[in-house]
Amino acid sequence: MRLRADLHTHTVASGHAFSTVGEIAGAAAARGLELVAITDHGPAVPGGAHLWHFWNSRTIPTVLDGVRVLRGCEANPVPDTDNGLDIPDEVLQALDFVAVGLHPGCGFDARDRVRNTEALVRAIENPLVDMVTHPGNEEDFPVDLDRVVSAAVAHGVIVELNNFSFDERSGRHATCAREREFAEAARDAGAFIAVDSDAHIHTLVGEVSAALAVAEEIGFPEERIVNRDAATVLDFLRERRERALPPEAR
Numbered sequence: 001m002r003l004r005a006d007l008h009t010h011t012v013a014s015g016h017a018f019s020t021v022g023e024i025a026g027a028a029a030a031r032g033l034e035l036v037a038i039t040d041h042g043p044a045v046p047g048g049a050h051l052w053h054f055w056n057s058r059t060i061p062t063v064l065d066g067v068r069v070l071r072g073c074e075a076n077p078v079p080d081t082d083n084g085l086d087i088p089d090e091v092l093q094a095l096d097f098v099a100v101g102l103h104p105g106c107g108f109d110a111r112d113r114v115r116n117t118e119a120l121v122r123a124i125e126n127p128l129v130d131m132v133t134h135p136g137n138e139e140d141f142p143v144d145l146d147r148v149v150s151a152a153v154a155h156g157v158i159v160e161l162n163n164f165s166f167d168e169r170s171g172r173h174a175t176c177a178r179e180r181e182f183a184e185a186a187r188d189a190g191a192f193i194a195v196d197s198d199a200h201i202h203t204l205v206g207e208v209s210a211a212l213a214v215a216e217e218i219g220f221p222e223e224r225i226v227n228r229d230a231a232t233v234l235d236f237l238r239e240r241r242e243r244a245l246p247p248e249a250r
Contacts, residue, residue, distance in 0.1 A: 001216065005035040005227035006206050008074070008099060008133060008160065008196035014040045015047025019202035025064035027202035034230035036205065037070040037097045039133075044076040044086035044106040054091050062246050068230045072097035074133055076106040077119035084122045092128040096245055097237065099160070100124075101133030102141035109140075117144040124151040130237065131158035131194060134165050136179030137172045145178075149185045152192075156240045158226055159186040164198040166210035180214050187220045192236070194227045 009024050010017035019027075021038055028036040038060065041048035057071040072095050075087045083089050085100065092098050100123040102108055108116055120143055123129050135148055152159050165172040165179040172179070186193050195212050199205045215225065222228065226236045237245060 001212065001222060001228075003195055003206075003208060003212065003225070003227055004033050004229040005233045006033060006197050006199070006208070007037040007070075007097065007131060007158075007194045007227050007233065008039050008162070009036055009199045009205055010040055010074075011038060013049040013053050014200070015045065015049070017200035021060055021069070022064065023202040024199070024205055025067050025069055027205040028067045029065035031206040033067055033206050035068040035070065035227075035233050037072045037099075039072045039074040039097065039099045041103065042073055042075040042086040044078050045103050046105045051087065051091060054087060054095060058094065062248055068234075068248060070096040072099065074099045074101055075123075076101070076103050077108060077123050079107040079119070083126060084119060085126070089126070089128055093243055097131075098129050099131040099133050100129050102137065104140065111140070111142060113142040113144060116141050117147050120148055121151045124148070124155050124157045127155070127241075129157060130240070131160055133160045134162040134172060134179065134198065135159060135182045136162075136165060136175060138175035138178040139172070145182060145185055149182065149189050149191055152186070153189050156192070158192045158194045159183070161193050161195045161211045161215055162198050163196060163208040163211035164204075166214070180218070183214060183220060184218050187218060190224070192224050192226050193220060195225060196227065
């Protein structure tokens, strides 16, 4: 199977990534992708993007180099905001795609499985959230697998299968088996997944070979892999959300 969309990429605005929106879109086009989501880190991550970055992302064209671009974020659960995230709902509402994941420095570094699970489930229950990222990070952010997957099924939220979790350069590599367990649980529970790059540089956009191999090995149903192409992504988002996606630029 060849995937033609990548729902998890980062630009220089994330603080520890190295490419621009234009470079991300250009790399996506070169790889034959039809759609890419720009999901910069929320402001709670050290060096993460300011809220104005997400407000102003509406100025990013919806198509660059022939690739449909979703203006999105990777928000962080935090302990001290009204919605439990570092980006308020009124900003999330304006975005095309909302991912959420646990990250260092955001208030959940104590490896408390119960507290982490509660925070992630609360995020999944937010109707503006579309995907939970790299849930298999057992070393840093252990969570209750069954509760997270069950919540994702109940609320139609994507469970990500993150390619960089299988990369030896990744801090999550030591627990990549847990990422696979999440995919297996998602398969059995009827959840949707996306197989994403988590690219922090344009050369890794669309690089999902390790995670895609896992999806194929475990027999994950293709029809529940959301990012097969642009149409499957956009159909999924239109089906589950009240807020409208912007029309494709002509």
